[in-house]
Amino acid sequence: MGNDKEYQADRRKFLVSMGLAGAATIAAPALKTMAADSSTVWAEEHEIVIIGSGFSGLAAAIEAKKLGAKDVVVYDKMPYFGGNSTYNGGLFAVPNSPLQKEKGIKDSPEIMAADQLKAGRGVADKELLLHVAEHAGEALQMSLDAGSEYFPYLQQLGGHSVPRTYQTTVASGGGIIRPLVEQCRKIGVKLVTRAKFDTLIFDDDGKVIGAKMLMGHYFGRDQEGTPMNIKTKRGILVATGGFARNINLRQAQDPTLTEEVTSTNPPSATGEALLEMFKIGAIPVHMAYIQTGPWASPDEDGFGYVSNYSIYNFAHSISIYIKTGKRFMNEIADRKTRADAQLSCRDDNGDPLPPITITSYIHAKEHPTMKKVLKYGVGWKFETIEEVAARFNVPLEPLKAQIKEYNGYVKSGVDEQFGKPMEKAKGKFIEAPFVVVRNWPKVHYCQGGVKIDVQARVINSADWKPIPGLYAAGEVTGGVHGVSRLGSCSIPDCMVMGMTAARTIMKS
Amino acid sequence: MKPQVKVLIIAAAVVLMAGSLVAETLQQFDSVQGRSFHADLYADNACDSCHVNAEPEAYPPDFVCLDCHDSDELVQATARPEEDKWQNPHNNMHYAKDVPCMECHGEHSERKVLCAGCHFFDYPNFKK
Numbered sequence: 001m002g003n004d005k006e007y008q009a010d011r012r013k014f015l016v017s018m019g020l021a022g023a024a025t026i027a028a029p030a031l032k033t034m035a036a037d038s039s040t041v042w043a044e045e046h047e048i049v050i051i052g053s054g055f056s057g058l059a060a061a062i063e064a065k066k067l068g069a070k071d072v073v074v075y076d077k078m079p080y081f082g083g084n085s086t087y088n089g090g091l092f093a094v095p096n097s098p099l100q101k102e103k104g105i106k107d108s109p110e111i112m113a114a115d116q117l118k119a120g121r122g123v124a125d126k127e128l129l130l131h132v133a134e135h136a137g138e139a140l141q142m143s144l145d146a147g148s149e150y151f152p153y154l155q156q157l158g159g160h161s162v163p164r165t166y167q168t169t170v171a172s173g174g175g176i177i178r179p180l181v182e183q184c185r186k187i188g189v190k191l192v193t194r195a196k197f198d199t200l201i202f203d204d205d206g207k208v209i210g211a212k213m214l215m216g217h218y219f220g221r222d223q224e225g226t227p228m229n230i231k232t233k234r235g236i237l238v239a240t241g242g243f244a245r246n247i248n249l250r251q252a253q254d255p256t257l258t259e260e261v262t263s264t265n266p267p268s269a270t271g272e273a274l275l276e277m278f279k280i281g282a283i284p285v286h287m288a289y290i291q292t293g294p295w296a297s298p299d300e301d302g303f304g305y306v307s308n309y310s311i312y313n314f315a316h317s318i319s320i321y322i323k324t325g326k327r328f329m330n331e332i333a334d335r336k337t338r339a340d341a342q343l344s345c346r347d348d349n350g351d352p353l354p355p356i357t358i359t360s361y362i363h364a365k366e367h368p369t370m371k372k373v374l375k376y377g378v379g380w381k382f383e384t385i386e387e388v389a390a391r392f393n394v395p396l397e398p399l400k401a402q403i404k405e406y407n408g409y410v411k412s413g414v415d416e417q418f419g420k421p422m423e424k425a426k427g428k429f430i431e432a433p434f435v436v437v438r439n440w441p442k443v444h445y446c447q448g449g450v451k452i453d454v455q456a457r458v459i460n461s462a463d464w465k466p467i468p469g470l471y472a473a474g475e476v477t478g479g480v481h482g483v484s485r486l487g488s489c490s491i492p493d494c495m496v497m498g499m500t501a502a503r504t505i506m507k508s
Numbered sequence: 509m510k511p512q513v514k515v516l517i518i519a520a521a522v523v524l525m526a527g528s529l530v531a532e533t534l535q536q537f538d539s540v541q542g543r544s545f546h547a548d549l550y551a552d553n554a555c556d557s558c559h560v561n562a563e564p565e566a567y568p569p570d571f572v573c574l575d576c577h578d579s580d581e582l583v584q585a586t587a588r589p590e591e592d593k594w595q596n597p598h599n600n601m602h603y604a605k606d607v608p609c610m611e612c613h614g615e616h617s618e619r620k621v622l623c624a625g626c627h628f629f630d631y632p633n634f635k636k
Contacts, residue, residue, distance in 0.1 A: 079570060079608045086602040087626075170594060174602040181606070193570070193606075218567060266625070302626030371591065376628045 034201045036209060043228040046190070047071040048505055049211060049236045051197045051273060054085030055173070055494035056239035056474030056501075058180040059142060061189040063502035069234075072189045077196035077217050077268065082177035084241050084265045084475070089308045090168030090175045091157065091488035092143075092150070094136040099154050100164060107162050109133035116489060119159045119334040120482020123286070128480045131454050132489075132496045139495035140166065146179035156315060156424050157487040158294075159334035163424070165488040171308045171369055176491070194218065196225055197240065197273045200280055200470065208236055208469030219268060235469045235505045237456075239498060242446035242475040243271025244290070250443065253288040263443040264293055264303040274476050277450045281460045281467065285478030287448035291485055292441035294338035298354050299378045299438055306378050306437050309369040310357060311487060316428035317359040318406050319439065321345050325389070325398030327406065328355065330418035336484035339441040354440040356392050358403075363428050364435040379437040388436055403430045447485055449478030456501035471505060473497035533635045534618065541616050543635070558615065570608035579605060586631075595629050597621060 034040075048064050050057045053076040061072045076083065094100075095112040113129040120129075144150075149170075154163035168175025184191055196217035201210040210232055214225030243249050244265040250257045263269070278284055295314065297306030310317075314331040321328045322345070329341035347353040361381060364370045373379035382388045385403065389396040407429045409415045413422045449472070451459045456473050457466035474494035481489065533543050537550035549557050557575075558568040582598040583605070594601035597612060600623070612621045618636045623629055 079611055080603040080606045082602060170601060172601055174594070177602070178604050181604070193608075221567075223567070300626065300628065304626050368591075378628075 034199055034212065036201050036203055040201070040210075040229060042210065042231040044073075045231040045233065046073040047233045048073070048502075049230055049232040050074045050239060051211070051236065052076060052083060052239035052241060052474070052476075053081040053181070053191065054083040054239060054241055054474060055176065055180075055491055056498035057237065058177070058184055059139060059495040059498035060237050060239065060473060060502040060505075061184050062142060062146070062180065062187065063499040064506060065187045065189060067502060067506040069502075069506060071233075073192060073230075074184065074189060075192050075195035075197065075213060077194065077214075078219055078266075079193050081181050081191065081193065082174070084244075084269050085491075085494065086172070086174045086177040087264065087266050087303050088173040088490075089303070089311055089488075090170065090172045090491075091155070091311065092136075092140060092166040092168075092176075092491045093157075093160065093164050093486070093488040094140050094166060094492065095133050095164055097137060097140065097154075097164065097166070099152070099166065100162075103154065103163075105154070105162050105164070107164055109136075111161060112136075112164065115159055115161050116481065116486050119336075119484045119486050121484065122482070123479075124482030125479045127454055128452075128497075131500070132480070132493050135496040135499065136492035139492055139499060142495065142499070143176045143179065146176075146183035148176045148179050155312060155488075156332070156421075157311060158314065158332040158338065159484075159486045160488075167488075171367075173491070194225065197238070197276070198227065199276060200236065201229060201231075202280075206468065208232075208467060211236055232469070234508060235471055237471040237473060237498070237501045237505070238273050238277060238450075238458075238476055239472070239474050239494075239501075240271070240273035240476050241265075242269050242449070243274060244269045244443045244446055246270040249275075250290055250446070253448065254290050257290060257292075257443055261292070261441070261443055262301065264296060264307065265443070266302075271446075271476075274449055277458060277470075277472065277476075281462050282458050282470075282472075283451040283461045285448060285451045286482070287446075287478065289447035289481075289483050290443060291335055291445040291447060292339040293444035294335055294342055294441050295439060296442035296444070297378055297438055298352075298440040300376070302442075304378065305369050305372040305376060306439070309364070309367065309373045309379065310437060310439060312367040312369065313359045313364055314357065315424035316363050317357050318402070318430055319355050319357045320394060320399065320402065321355050322353050322392055322394050323347070325395040326402050327417055330415065330420040331357070332420055332424075333418075334484050334486060335444075342439060342441055352440060354438040356388075356394070356436050356438055358388065358430060359435050360428065360431050361433040361435050362431075370435060373437060374435070379435055382432075382434045382436060384432055385434070388434055392436070406430060445485055445490060446475055447478065447481045447483070449476045451479060452477045452497070454500070455504040456497050457504060471501040473501045543615055546615070567610070570610075573609040573613075577609075595623075595627075597623070597631065597634075 053074050064072050095107045095109050112133045116129050117124050150166045155165040156163040157165050194217045196214040198212040203209045215228050217225035244263045247259050295307045295310035345353050345355045456471045458470045458472045460467045535544050555564040586598050588595045599605050
């Protein structure tokens with residue numbers, strides 16, 4: 001797979017190599033927003049057209065079929081399905097879940113939304129958050145019906161006031177995407193790869209009636225694909241995810257996100273469908289709120305193994321600034337708080353000095369990712385604290401004093417340093433032997449995107465009304481989470497809004 | 509005019525088991541690079557074995573390799589121990605069996621495995 005730079009370079013090469021014959025079709029951008037007329041040739045027609053095969057697109061397809069749709073097609077520009085949805089920890093927050101009831105944990109959609117609003121720093125969308133939280137249980141059930149398997153326990157992720165997070169037993173979104181793809185096949189959803197969305201097609205009344213697709217698209221390989229107009233009876237759902245791998249676009253929003261900041265996302269997260277929606281009048285919301293994951297590791301590319309490992313272990317671990325041997329953050333604060341704290345860990349030249357996270361081996365081994373972390377050399381086991389200090393060049397005495405101090409907080413249940421909630425750390429002292437990983441943030445999620453209403457309809461900047469026939473769900477939408485999205489809140493958002501879009505479309 | 513590719517596969521498998529196959533299988537056939545285990549295809553100028561209904565400049569259909577290679581056999585051949593079972597490149601964690609062959613395998617040029625974008629998996633029998 002090529003990286004972004006290759007992809008962009010390839011596209012330029014493609015344009016140049018098109019020559020004269022190609023120039024006529026490429027001249028189309030002036031007419032990008034196409035209105036259909038009698039000369040429009042339709043290659044295919046489908047009842048519902050879904051662009052993107054992640055959580056939102058697949059959930060929408062399954063829900064639409066359930067509600068009686070006969071002909072649903074899902075397009076993906078990549079040669080396989082799932083996009084960024086299959087590249088993550090498979091963490092799924094659900095309030096009032098069966099597991100919470102079993103464990104006697106008191107929760108509600110209102111409490112979950114309140115946690116999210118707090119992390120959103122006042123600008124999250126309360127109505128959408130409540131809607132997602134209220135329906136999250138239905139989305140979980142859809143994944144279970146398709147065959148997803150979850151650990152029999154809940155996790156309490158950063159910024160959540162109670163344990164409410166399920167995780168697939170394979171600790172990946174793949175544990176949801178694979179079953180959903182299978183389910184789609186079983187119920188007769190058409191799934192098409194190498195089909196890249198290009199432009200929307202409208203009728204004279206401004207209703208979206210189709211899309212120009214580029215069929216036979218080879219991502220990053222100099223082949224854009226053959227244009228084909230696809231007509232839709234009921235509407236188009238854009239569920240194409242974020243733009244974490246479009247360096248120009250993300251840097252235009254946040255200049256600190258240079259190409260030196262890597263990403264957990266696949267190279268396909270480039271956001272061109274998002275830009276097309278802006279072109280036809282959709283409203284950009286919160287484009288600069290781009291989240292970096294504080295659990296990622298500089299010792300592997302992408303999401304890798306350390307991300308999951310750290311997400312699980314942060315609650316009963318300490319993160320240490322190499323220079324001082326001291327903690328520097330609440331290890332389960334919200335993502336932005338932690339990423340900002342990590343980015344301030346620098347050496348004397350101002351260069352990144354990734355902090356280490358120390359976990360007692362007996363606690364780390366409770367989660368299956370520890371084995372992988374050790375096996376692939378992206379985390380290390382140490383018998384003594386002296387070995388840890390020597391390996392990472394941490395001053396030993398301050399480190400020992402810090403561990404002693406922190407273990408006091410484990411005992412008292414109150415973190416006097418950083419106010420970390422200690423419920424999940426109860427009885428979990430930092431003791432040898434240890435497992436250590438290094439952490440450094442990676443671009444993970446784009447909170448920004450197009451504005452939708454609570455029925456997943458895309459709102460038009462011209463009249464503030466829904467654009468007829470156009471729906472959006474998942475990471476491509478904006479404003480839901482505000483400044484910082486809490487972990488495990490994307491899967492419920494994507495799936496619920498995909499299902500919501502299907503419900504709206506089937507009523508239209 | 510497909511040559512007897514099955515025979516070739518078996519021959520390649522035997523060589524592989526004998527451990528005498530060196531990592532380098534990419535070699536020059538007249539004007540084009542190709543895999544040594546597909547030598548018969550080049551000898552017969554059988555571009556259309558893969559580039560179905562198209563000039564060789566166009567990419568072959570995604571799963572054309574499966575006309576000769578059996579998907580289930582491939583899955584079996586690359587099975588991993590139970591704890592790593594989803595690292596099987598032919599039936600993997602993220603995409604199951606849905607990854608087109610040439611996302612990892614290059615017939616005419618070197619490629620690296622798709623998962624190397626994030627993971628350090630070791631596939632000792634993989635021919636770049």
